[in-house]
Amino acid sequence: MKSERVEESRRVGLFVTCLVDLFRPTVGFASVKLLENAGCQVDVPMAQTCCGQPAYNSGDRADAIAIARNTIEAFEDYDYVVAPSGSCAGMLKKHYPSLFKGDPRWEARAEAFAAKVHELVSFLVDVLGVRSVGAAHAGTVTYHDSCSGLRELGIREQPRNLLASVSGLELKEMRDSDVCCGFGGTFCVKYPEISNRIVEEKTANIRAAGAETLLAGDLGCLMNMAGKLERQGIDVKVRHVAEVLAGMDDGPAIGRGKG
Amino acid sequence: MQITSPAFKENARRALSDAQLQKALGHVRSGFIDKRQYAVEALPEFDALRDSARAIKDHTLAHLDLYLEAYEEKVKKAGGYVHWAETAADARNVILEICRAAGARTVTKGKSMITEEIGLNEFLEKEGVRPVETDLGEYIIQLRGEHPSHIIAPAVHLTRDQVEADFRRAHDHLPVARDLSEPESLLGEARRVLRYQYFQADVGITGANFLVAETGSSIIVTNEGNGDLTQILPRVHVVVASIEKIVPTLEDVSQILRLLARSATGQDMSVYTTLSTGPRRPGDPDGPDEYHVVLVDNGRSSMLGTEFQDMLRCIRCGACMNHCPVYHAVGGHAYGWVYPGPMGAVLTPSLVGVDKAGHLPNASTFCGRCEAVCPMRIPLPKMMRHWREREFSRGLNPATQRYGLRAWAMFARRPKLYRLASSFGIPLLSFFKGRKGSFRYLPLAGGWTRHREMPAPEGRTFMQQWRDRDAQKQEARA
Numbered sequence: 001m002k003s004e005r006v007e008e009s010r011r012v013g014l015f016v017t018c019l020v021d022l023f024r025p026t027v028g029f030a031s032v033k034l035l036e037n038a039g040c041q042v043d044v045p046m047a048q049t050c051c052g053q054p055a056y057n058s059g060d061r062a063d064a065i066a067i068a069r070n071t072i073e074a075f076e077d078y079d080y081v082v083a084p085s086g087s088c089a090g091m092l093k094k095h096y097p098s099l100f101k102g103d104p105r106w107e108a109r110a111e112a113f114a115a116k117v118h119e120l121v122s123f124l125v126d127v128l129g130v131r132s133v134g135a136a137h138a139g140t141v142t143y144h145d146s147c148s149g150l151r152e153l154g155i156r157e158q159p160r161n162l163l164a165s166v167s168g169l170e171l172k173e174m175r176d177s178d179v180c181c182g183f184g185g186t187f188c189v190k191y192p193e194i195s196n197r198i199v200e201e202k203t204a205n206i207r208a209a210g211a212e213t214l215l216a217g218d219l220g221c222l223m224n225m226a227g228k229l230e231r232q233g234i235d236v237k238v239r240h241v242a243e244v245l246a247g248m249d250d251g252p253a254i255g256r257g258k259g
Numbered sequence: 260m261q262i263t264s265p266a267f268k269e270n271a272r273r274a275l276s277d278a279q280l281q282k283a284l285g286h287v288r289s290g291f292i293d294k295r296q297y298a299v300e301a302l303p304e305f306d307a308l309r310d311s312a313r314a315i316k317d318h319t320l321a322h323l324d325l326y327l328e329a330y331e332e333k334v335k336k337a338g339g340y341v342h343w344a345e346t347a348a349d350a351r352n353v354i355l356e357i358c359r360a361a362g363a364r365t366v367t368k369g370k371s372m373i374t375e376e377i378g379l380n381e382f383l384e385k386e387g388v389r390p391v392e393t394d395l396g397e398y399i400i401q402l403r404g405e406h407p408s409h410i411i412a413p414a415v416h417l418t419r420d421q422v423e424a425d426f427r428r429a430h431d432h433l434p435v436a437r438d439l440s441e442p443e444s445l446l447g448e449a450r451r452v453l454r455y456q457y458f459q460a461d462v463g464i465t466g467a468n469f470l471v472a473e474t475g476s477s478i479i480v481t482n483e484g485n486g487d488l489t490q491i492l493p494r495v496h497v498v499v500a501s502i503e504k505i506v507p508t509l510e511d512v513s514q515i516l517r518l519l520a521r522s523a524t525g526q527d528m529s530v531y532t533t534l535s536t537g538p539r540r541p542g543d544p545d546g547p548d549e550y551h552v553v554l555v556d557n558g559r560s561s562m563l564g565t566e567f568q569d570m571l572r573c574i575r576c577g578a579c580m581n582h583c584p585v586y587h588a589v590g591g592h593a594y595g596w597v598y599p600g601p602m603g604a605v606l607t608p609s610l611v612g613v614d615k616a617g618h619l620p621n622a623s624t625f626c627g628r629c630e631a632v633c634p635m636r637i638p639l640p641k642m643m644r645h646w647r648e649r650e651f652s653r654g655l656n657p658a659t660q661r662y663g664l665r666a667w668a669m670f671a672r673r674p675k676l677y678r679l680a681s682s683f684g685i686p687l688l689s690f691f692k693g694r695k696g697s698f699r700y701l702p703l704a705g706g707w708t709r710h711r712e713m714p715a716p717e718g719r720t721f722m723q724q725w726r727d728r729d730a731q732k733q734e735a736r737a
Contacts, residue, residue, distance in 0.1 A: 028725070044725050151626070188707065193271060195624075227713060228711040
């Protein structure tokens with residue numbers, strides 16, 4: 001049969017994130033591959049939808065709480081909950097407990113759940129001790145530090161360390177890689193002009209870095225930056241970092257067509 | 260001051276298309292961020308100091324009444340007067356009375372945000388008392404009839420060329436051929452003009468960075484020395500300070516001072532840190548004959564005990580706005596009232612009402628950089644979110660947002676329905692992309708596609724594909 005012992009200690013429920021589910025399934029499969037390669041048994045509970053940030057950050061606590069309950073219930077049986085997004089993982093890990101503060105039935109459950117939540121790349125490096133992914137990517141990349149991952153979860157060196165293990169890959173840092181890209185969830189459609197100004201600043205830095213590919217760990221930011229680069233006609237391919245780490249970077253880049 | 264926060268969007272649009280302003284805002288980025296970074300890195304105990312400062316302020320706020328009364332006692336003992344002003348109008352009236360009693364026609368002012376908050380300058384002018392700002396930045400914007408766009412760098416929205424033009428217009432008694440090409444020459448000219456005003460003034464008005472309960476002292480930190488001249492030369496010194504400026508002891512202040520200048524300008528300390536305690540004593544070489552403190556509440560006590568209390572720890576260093584991408588994009592005036600940037604996005608709704616200032620806590624990407632640099636560890640994004648919650652529960656946000664959110668939540672709360680809808684909708688959307696990978700225009704997504712392409716879905720959803728993979732595995736096993 002299967003290697004039960006390993007699986008029991010490393011049963012991972014993948015929180016796909018709504019954007020990956022809907023727009024970029026490749027990132028989901030890349031995540032599964034990376035986790036399985038690292039010895040995890042990966043499951044994808046069907047009862048998940050979104051982490052609830054659109055409601056939570058719009059001041060709609062009731063819907064955020066309802067969504068959080070669904071998510072907690074769906075993932076309670078796993079050893080770990082892993083998401084290929086610093087923003088969604090931050091919501092699950094840092095903000096779910098605050099939603100249930102003082103709720104006698106849910107507070108402890110939310111805390112226990114939060115303790116198991118990790119962002120994908122930091123989970124590989126910090127929890128599983130992965131040092132090398134055995135992938136290859138011939139070319140130059142630059143890496144954008146998404147805000148929630150960086151400032152809520154302390155993700156900075158982990159993706160860079162794993163990228164350093166990818167053969168043929170050269171990292172060219174951009175200026176202000178830790179400054180927001182202007183996405184901000186609903187912010188980008190509530191204040192489109194301001195968001196545009198911020199992402200223009202970002203794409204100027206991306207262009208100046210002179211790398212062929214832009215990587216980051218959050219699909220929201222990536223779609224924002226890819227959309228702007230495409231509109232400006234700047235020839236930089238955009239991918240989620242997991243695609244490169246998993247060696248699944250042969251399909252079209254984000255926002256790019258086939259061919 | 261006229262509040263234009265309800266028109267934040269229009270303000271922002273204007274700011275974004277103002278080429279001079281955009282050029283000036285470039286200096287915010289280059290001028291503050293790196294300097295703060297170097298100063299912080301050179302002080303290994305910086306984070307420990309932040310913890311300590313937070314504890315000092317939290318303790319003070321928990322016993323605010325006690326420390327304010329202790330402070331009042333000490334001021335009285337030193338021969339000064341303390342005036343309690345519950346509202347902005349109370350504060351204005353008290354200050355006017357002091358000016359009238361002193362027979363004042365001219366008052367000099369040190370830089371102070373609280374006097375902006377209570378609209379002191381307009382009021383005094385209307386009542387026949389001429390206020391003269393003595394901080395260079397404040398002096399410049401007073402010449403222009405503007406308000407500060409930044410809490411420590413009031414004229415940061417201006418370029419040097421604009422300031423030069425203002426000086427040539429206002430100082431028309433000086434030689435036309437004089438050189439004003441350097442910041443130093445501008446400063447020199449302002450000093451010459453102001454020197455005369457210091458001796459004219461009957462009353463000097465300053466703010467306070469801190470009030471010390473232990474000694475009854477008020478403390479100002481400045482770089483130009485104008486504050487000292489403002490409070491020493493006139494016969495009457497008026498300190499205007501909001502109630503949360505109080506700290507228990509000199510030891511407490513000296514800890515917080517180590518954070519203030521580093522966070523603000525990247526200096527270890529400001530050039531001047533000046534304590535004043537009461538009027539001139541017999542034998543003192545200088546100082547005012549009268550010393551007044553106006554303690555302003557103006558809505559702050561109603562923040563105590565609420566989810567916004569932590570905001571009262573703020574020491575007005577400006578680090579949050581210096582690191583804010585939204586502030587960088589639109590500058591301070593777009594926020595529409597006295598306090599811009601992240602601290603303004605939390606404080607302004609508290610002081611003027613979220614019905615007027617509702618845009619401010621929404622106009623944030625929640626990037627978290629403000630909280631990361633705040634020396635007092637104020638959880639600014641969290642408090643902006645609290646404002647959004649209040650707006651949502653009071654139905655203050657736009658109807659389109661509410662309906663959009665409701666429709667989305669209807670699906671997001673129901674995984675099966677969500678799965679069904681996305682299994683149908685996403686492949687359909689993907690179909691319309693044709694051979695291209697993104698949309699130039701998409702119905703209902705104008706906010707996005709006005710400025711950028713919308714990346715299209717790859718094809719079927721991850722969940723659809725995962726189910727198929729699972730089913731194949733099952734088959735293979737069977």
